[in-house]
Amino acid sequence: MTTTIDQFVTTTLENLGAVAPIDTAAPLMDLGIDSLDIAEFAQILDEELGVKLESKDLKELRNVGDLIALIKSRQA
Numbered sequence: 001m002t003t004t005i006d007q008f009v010t011t012t013l014e015n016l017g018a019v020a021p022i023d024t025a026a027p028l029m030d031l032g033i034d035s036l037d038i039a040e041f042a043q044i045l046d047e048e049l050g051v052k053l054e055s056k057d058l059k060e061l062r063n064v065g066d067l068i069a070l071i072k073s074r075q076a
Helices: 005-015 035-049 055-059 064-075
Strands: none
Touching: 005 035, 005 064, 035 055, 035 064
């Protein structure tokens, strides 16, 4: 993979309409995306990286940094 997980997450969220630049401390819903965008992100994540996230996983995340950490832990 030529991009890092951090880059993948921020680029994908921006492509879904998140306000750039993305601050990893920002709550997901403060980025200008909604629950449908988050669901689409989860689908892209599964297709591109093979990492499955359940909606309950996403609801428990405080911010983008937590999302990145969760993805990295699921990839290991």
